Amino acid sequence: MNDLIRRLLGRPAGKSGNDAKQRLKVLLVHDEIDLPPAKMEMMKAEILQVVARYVTIDEDAVTFRLHKDDNRGVALVSNLPVRRVAARA
Amino acid sequence: MSQCIVVTSGKGGVGKTTTSANLAVALARMGQKVVCVDADIGLRNLDVVLGLENRIVYDLVNVIEGECRLKQALIKDKRLPNLSLLPAAQTRDKNAVTPDDMKRLVEDMKRDFDWVIIDCPAGIEQGFKNSIAGADRAIVVTTPEVSAIRDADRIVGLIEAHELPEPELILNRYRPGMVHRGDMMSKDDILEILAIPLIGLIPDHEDIITSTNRGMPVAFDDESAVGAAYRRIARRLMGEQIAVPDFTDNASFWNVFKRWMGIKGAQEVIG
Numbered sequence: 286m287n288d289l290i291r292r293l294l295g296r297p298a299g300k301s302g303n304d305a306k307q308r309l310k311v312l313l314v315h316d317e318i319d320l321p322p323a324k325m326e327m328m329k330a331e332i333l334q335v336v337a338r339y340v341t342i343d344e345d346a347v348t349f350r351l352h353k354d355d356n357r358g359v360a361l362v363s364n365l366p367v368r369r370v371a372a373r374a
Numbered sequence: 375m376s377q378c379i380v381v382t383s384g385k386g387g388v389g390k391t392t393t394s395a396n397l398a399v400a401l402a403r404m405g406q407k408v409v410c411v412d413a414d415i416g417l418r419n420l421d422v423v424l425g426l427e428n429r430i431v432y433d434l435v436n437v438i439e440g441e442c443r444l445k446q447a448l449i450k451d452k453r454l455p456n457l458s459l460l461p462a463a464q465t466r467d468k469n470a471v472t473p474d475d476m477k478r479l480v481e482d483m484k485r486d487f488d489w490v491i492i493d494c495p496a497g498i499e500q501g502f503k504n505s506i507a508g509a510d511r512a513i514v515v516t517t518p519e520v521s522a523i524r525d526a527d528r529i530v531g532l533i534e535a536h537e538l539p540e541p542e543l544i545l546n547r548y549r550p551g552m553v554h555r556g557d558m559m560s561k562d563d564i565l566e567i568l569a570i571p572l573i574g575l576i577p578d579h580e581d582i583i584t585s586t587n588r589g590m591p592v593a594f595d596d597e598s599a600v601g602a603a604y605r606r607i608a609r610r611l612m613g614e615q616i617a618v619p620d621f622t623d624n625a626s627f628w629n630v631f632k633r634w635m636g637i638k639g640a641q642e643v644i645g
Contacts, residue, residue, distance in 0.1 A: 316528070
């Protein structure tokens with residue numbers, strides 16, 4: 286009964302299984318290449334700094350993720366949308 | 375041809391010892407000669423799960439150090455004469471044994487038994503290395519949780535690195551109702567991630583707790599559906615082809631309703 290009330294009032298049920306699967310997938314890729322998420326954030330910040338020297342990127346739209354391919358192992362997949370070419374120095 | 379199976383998981387508390395005890399009982403009930411080895415030196419528990427704790431005189435370390443013969447240390451289960459237990463030492467640590475010691479011990483036991491089942495300790499250190507040293511085949515036990523599956527994935531990699539054949543998975547403490555409403559990873563989700571064959575699916579059930587309380591593994595119980603799930607795994611180990619039902623349908627509203635109404639034909643079918 287408590288469970289029913291909680292489900293009626295509280296968070297929607299039926300989502301956490303998928304949350305678990307997604308978290309697990311990310312975790313396993315990080316484990317495999319021994320690059321914890323916080324270190325990847327550091328790498329991301331450095332890469333953005335370098336890229337920003339040449340082009341202006343839309344930082345809100347930047348994506349960085351590790352992708353596991355069945356055949357080719359782990360790839361770092363990133364999308365850095367360019368807003369405009371930076372003014373020449 | 376005798377086989378040595380190691381039951382492992384990486385993470386502790388997912389059911390390695392319960393699985394080892396029940397597979398040993400199920401195989402012995404099929405007429406096989408089985409010895410169950412507790413490789414968790416310093417933290418022995420398989421004796422308690424099998425209900426044989428009051429009969430220990432010698433242990434695995436005594437045998438390896440030559441203080442007794444193997445036959446003196448083996449405890450024969452009076453309920454099931456073709457089942458024996460080799461208990462772990464309680465007051466020693468894992469470094470008292472080496473992988474070569476275990477290899478020799480397993481070879482000795484394979485002369486007298488059809489199946490040697492090794493209950494591996496949690497972790498990936500010495501106890502794990504000892505446990506897999508003499509094994510021909512590995513079973514990985516996991517539960518439908520992120521932490522347990524992460525560790526299982528690591529263990530699968532280590533087993534393959536040790537040149538054992540691809541391990542088989544037992545998915546333990548499965549709750550079809552939670553899977554049905556999306557609050558637990560499904561069998562297929564987990565198989566997609568671990569990518570090893572499934573040899574059994576054990577639902578989360580009170581029978582496990584009550585049978586462990588009594589020291590009488592549930593595989594002895596002909597009335598229990600969980601006991602039947604273990605017995606099916608034993609038959610799969612023997613080479614029979616039996617499908618592993620995922621019984622999500624079993625948890626659907628309509629089936630739960632039919633069971634509630636007492637309509638036959640909607641009884642639980644458990645992997």
